[in-house]
Amino acid sequence: MRLQTSKSFRSSSVFPLNKIFKSSFSSQSQPQKPLAPQSFIRSSAGKDDPVARLCRENRFKEAIDILCEQNRGKDAIQLLNRMDRPSAAIYSVVVQSCLKTRSLEDGRKVHQHIKRSGFVPGQFISNRLLDMYVKCDGMEDAKNLFDEMGRRDLCSWNVLVSGYARLGLLQEARKLFDEMPDRDNFTWTAMVSGYVRYDRPNEALDLCRMMSRCQNWQGNKFTVSSALAAAAAIPCLRIGKEIHGHITRTGLESDQVVWSSLSDMYGKCGSIEEARHIFDRMVDRDVVTWTTMIGRYFEDGRRDEGLHLFKDLIKSGTRPNEFTFAGVLNACSDVTAEQLGRQVHGYITRVGSTPSSFAASALVHMYSKCGSMVNAERVFKGMLQPDLVSWTSLIAGYAQNGKPNEALHYFELLLNSGKVYPDHITFVGVLSACAHAGLVDKGLQYFYSIKDKHGLTYTTDHYACIIDLLARCGRFEEAKRIISGMPIKPDKFLWASLLGGCRIHKNVELAEKAAEALFEIEPENPATYVTMANIYATAGKWAEVAKIRMIMDDRGVVKKPGKSWIEVKRKTHVFLVGDKSHPKSKQIHEFLGELSRRMKEEGFVPDTNSVLHDVEEEQKEQNLSYHSEKLAIAYGVISTAAGTPIKVFKNLRTCVDCHTAIKFISKIVDRKIVVRDSARFHCFENGSCSCRDYW
Secondary structure: OOOOOHHHHHHOOOOOHHHHEEOOOOOOOOOOOOOEEOOOOOOOOOOOOHHHHHHHOOOHHHHHHHHHHOOOHHHHHHHHHOOOOOOHHHHHHHHHHHHHOOOHHHHHHHHHHHHHHOOOOOHHHHHHHHHHHHHOOOHHHHHHHHHHOOOOOHHHHHHHHHHHHHOOOHHHHHHHHHHOOOOOHHHHHHHHHHHHHOOOHHHHHHHHHHHHHHOOOOOOHHHHHHHHHHHHHOOOHHHHHHHHHHHHHHOHHHOHHHHHHHHHHHHHOOOHHHHHHHHHHOOOOOHHHHHHHHHHHHHOOOHHHHHHHHHHHHHHOOOOOHHHHHHHHHHHHHOOOHHHHHHHHHHHHHOOOOOOHHHHHHHHHHHHHOOOHHHHHHHHHOOOOOOHHHHHHHHHHHHHOOOHHHHHHHHHHHHHHOOOOOOHHHHHHHHHHHHHHOOHHHHHHHHHHHHHOOOOOOOHHHHHHHHHHHHHOOOHHHHHHHHHOOOOOOOHHHHHHHHHHHHHHOOHHHHHHHHHHHHHHOOOOHHHHHHHHHHHHHOOOHHHHHHHHHHHHHHOOOOOOOEEEEEEOOEEEEEEOOOOOOOOHHHHHHHHHHHHHHHHHOOOOOOOOOOOOOOOHHHHHHHHHOOHHHHHHHHHHHHOOOOOOEEEEEOOOOOHHHHHHHHHHHHHOOOOEEEEOOOOEEEEEOOEEOOOOOO
């Protein structure tokens, strides 16, 4: 209990020590300092406090034990100061109390008392003081004490070495380590783990080699786990396997800590099969082990195996935690697997688990990325205290779904909440919302507020967003002015944004400058070549188109094939341009042919400007008719009941012709059609799109 101020005595149940010590004992009856601690009288009960009673009975050791158990270290030290020559046991208890409460100042006072009292501490008390200093981050005090110690044992050395290593003072730790007359497994583990923790894995492994040479080293589970962590940090599978061999030879394989480290090493070294082999041999797999293995599959792009293992986790009886849920939901958002995400959400609800802010944020993010903003908002509103990730996911989700007003509404709610403050990622969502809606003045206002109002530093993402906003509107002079005034070098996203605006407004000259910068930054990216070729084709500069194609051939740059996919009855169907490999390919092409006829009757005119081949108009139209998203939409229409919404995902930006065509298709088939391309969601309904043709 903390000492109360004089103003709070009346409300305190325990009077402070310095107010209640009285000289009620005579010097004849009390050989120690004349004091009668009436201090621990509880005012409310009117009875003696146990500590006061123990002090009156001269049982100071027991009184100090009680004070230390109650974490009343300052009271214990005050009582210590009134004792004559406290014993080693008393000092030990008080020092341990200082360590427990991590009170460095109190620990120093105890140490000073030991020096003043004339008490000569033995090895045990000295090591306890040393441990207290180290764990309270008083390394200078620890080193001074270490230097003063007449006799040091292995424990003394280990305490100081581990303290330096823990704080990253590796040079000091290694100097002591090299001076040590003897070492044990604790010493080696402290140094190796210190090198690993502070990103110096090569030195950690050098030390492991030294360890194996200088003695008949067997090691323990902590030492080999640290060595495996070093191999994983490099990463070096060969060294990891060497350590695995040592583990097998020395019989350490049976320990679960070692199993976990082995699995982690193999996973980080890219050997997922070996990691899974170790995982399958583990007897006691906790939720952390399961979550880590599932996450490795996702990180390696092996979604199906990760999700299958997640199902095994559910069957195992081990309950997933919020990190498990978040990992699976993030994987669903990356591949826009909304159906599976819904199942995970259902599981969370079914088992009665209230998702933490961490898992709930992942739910909001997943639904937003999958274009299900109704569900995203429902989850968000169910959170007691939405965190910044949830706010940002919702804002970005509305921006990408062509609902800028909703995005900006929630941003204003965030600002007015007084609990959460936007960061640079939040502003990317806000600026994107303005860019997708053409809200130039609003976007510029938010852009300048980043620094002027919110005190944040502009990032390359902020600049890319504002250039995208200006370029989309054709305000190229303002865009060039901002670029020239940037304190940081423009990145590829900024130049790509400018190039995209030039494509919309057919600004060939500025497009060439943006493309030139992109060719220098990432000459291997086919998107720049394709966009420039489209710009030249629209301008009728077929010779320039041919040059672009020749450069691509010379540099070995291959255009990324357009790919679209749709999920029907829990099965994903993937289509490429002109694809005829699908089992229902004949029906799909026949249906598209009928749609093409009806669309032309409705007034649809194919946009052949961006077709990259200087061929006859009829051939251009034929090339456009079987783009991947059209094939996916056609399959969705013929495979589902009338009125069923269609949701298609595409890896590239949808072309102008497809965008116009899908508007006609949505009206003809009377369906809501959602297309998620590489940039945003387009929601087509009754002949119009949510982007209002501004994209």
